[in-house]
Amino acid sequence: MQPIQLFDAASSTYTYILFDEATREALIIDPVDEQIERDLSVLRQYGLKLQWTVETHAHADHITSASQLAEHAGAKTAAPAGCGITTAAVQLEDGNALSFGGEHLRALATPGHTSGSMSFVWRDHVFTGDTLLINGCGRTDFQSGSAEAMYDSLTRILFTLPDATTVWPGHDYQGRTHSTIGFEKSNNARVAGKSLEEFVTIMHAxxxxxxxxxxxxxxxxxxxxVRHDADGVGEKAFREASGYAGDVSATLAYRWWQAGEAVLVDVRTDAEREWVGFVPGSVAVAWKQWPGMAMNADFDTAIQSTVPHGKKALFLCRSGVRSIAAAKRATELGLEAYNILEGFEGDPDTRAHRGNKGGWRMAGLPWRQN
Ligand SMILES: N[C@@H](CCC(=O)N[C@@H](CS)C(=O)NCC(=O)O)C(=O)O
Ligand SMILES: [Fe+2]
Known part of the structure; x- marks a missing residue:
């Protein structure tokens, strides 16, 4: 079985789709944002269910579509732990595996192009990102790249895979599609037969x-x-509201929370969190709104003991309705309370107007399913 290889001509980037033939569960490596329609149509054409989006590194030449695929196709995002892609749901360490159906993709730490770069092994294939390229290798002059680390990753990690392993690179600038470990080991112009010193000299030149x-x-x-200047979801996505401190985008809420300025309160029910997913590290305080119920004493007690003095309270629900009610009540209780716009799942109508940019999951922020 072969991977599906797709090409983005503007950045000369290769994207790969792998799938399990029996279950049709699939995984995509290094998807490109401008190609989202193409990728979704390939998934449909093959009848695939996308489980994972996987990055080989934080790219410098194009933007990933991972967060969009998470929303449109229900995939979970995975990225090398050392790349600082804080929004990825799974932070991959060397040797970790991702499963799709009965298939497994194994992560190999191959630093050099960037310090967090990884390659991925599936059956007798290796996806080398910008570590090993055909008759070349990724540059090492930015994003904590290192020619020494690259030499090690090529010679001690990738070149110890079986010679017959097919090499699928992250880019090719001359129209070549794939190679093998055996061929690169003996012919790669930058590294074959070169000492570390010779290699470093080549890379620095x-x-x-x-x-x-x-x-x-x-x-x-x-x-x-997620582009931080995108309409409505940027870092400045804040607007004042009456009855509580304001509405914030999921992205801004995430930043406040990560900076330790705020507590993230999920006001959905346990059942919703279990079925739909939840944000690891959020606090669960359900907002129960029965018709005719004037007060919610359990909520009052729980919220007062959950949010320490001096911290903001950020309320998250499914689509941004219960979170407003909760923010208003918390304000009455003396808290600085915010509503997270479009909630965990987002509001499909609003999303259509905004070009699909609303909600926690849509923003590509971390979440998990039980
Ligand atoms: N010209 C391309 C950049 C190409 C580039 O620097 N590619 C990186 C990968 S992100 C690389 O490692 N290239 C290796 C090489 O060209 O030898 C652009 O402007 O986007
Ligand atoms: Fe790159």
């Missing part, structure tokens, strides 16, 4: 111009592809 989109791509890729 490359003097490549920086990727054109680096300033835009790296920050977006550190959030699984």
């Amino acid at each position: 490359l003097h490549l111009p920086p990727p054109k989109r680096i300033d835009e791509a790296v920050p977006a890729n550190l959030s699984s592809g």
Whole structure:
């Protein structure tokens, strides 16, 4: 069985789709945001259920579609732990495996292009990202790259895979599609037969111009592809509200929470969290709104003991309705309370108007299913 190889001509990036033939569960490696329609149609055409989006590293030349695929196709996001992609649901360590149906993809730490870069092994295939390229290798001059680490990753990690292993690179700038470990070990112009010193000299002499989109791509890729200046979901996505401190985008809420300024309170029921998913580290205080019920004493007691003095309370529900009610009540109790716009799942109508940008999961922020 072969992986499906797809190409983005603008960045010369290869994206790969692997799947289990029996269950049709699939995984995508290094998806490109401009190609989301193509990728969704390939998934449909093959009848696949996308389980995972996987990054080989935080790219500097294009933006990933991981967060969009999480929303549109229900995939979970995975990325190398060392890449600082804080929004990925699974932070991969060397040797970890991702399962799709009865198949497994194994992560190999291969630093060098960036310090967190990984390659992935599936059956007798290896997806080398920008570590090993055909007759080349990824550059090592930015994003904590290191020629020494690259030499080690090539010679001690990738070149110890069986010679017949097919190599599927993250890019090719000359139209080549794949190679083998055996061929690269004996023919790769940068590394075959070269000492560490010779290799480092070659890498330091490359003097490549920086990727054109680096300033835009790296920050977006550190959030699984969410652009921070995107309409309505940017860092400044805050608006005042009456009866509570304000409405915030999921992305801004996440930043406040990560900075330790706020407590994230999930006001959905246990059943919703179990079925739909939850944010690891959030506090569960259900908001129960029965018709005719004036007060919610359990909520009052729980919320007062949950949010320490001086911290903001951020309320999250399914689509942003119960969280407003909870924020208003918390305000009456003396808290600085915010509603997270469009909740955990987002509101499909609002999303359509905004170009599908609302809600926690849509923003590519971390979440998990039991
Ligand atoms: N010209 C491309 C950048 C190409 C580039 O720097 N590619 C990186 C991968 S992100 C690389 O490692 N290239 C290796 C090489 O060109 O030898 C752009 O502006 O986006
Ligand atoms: Fe790269």
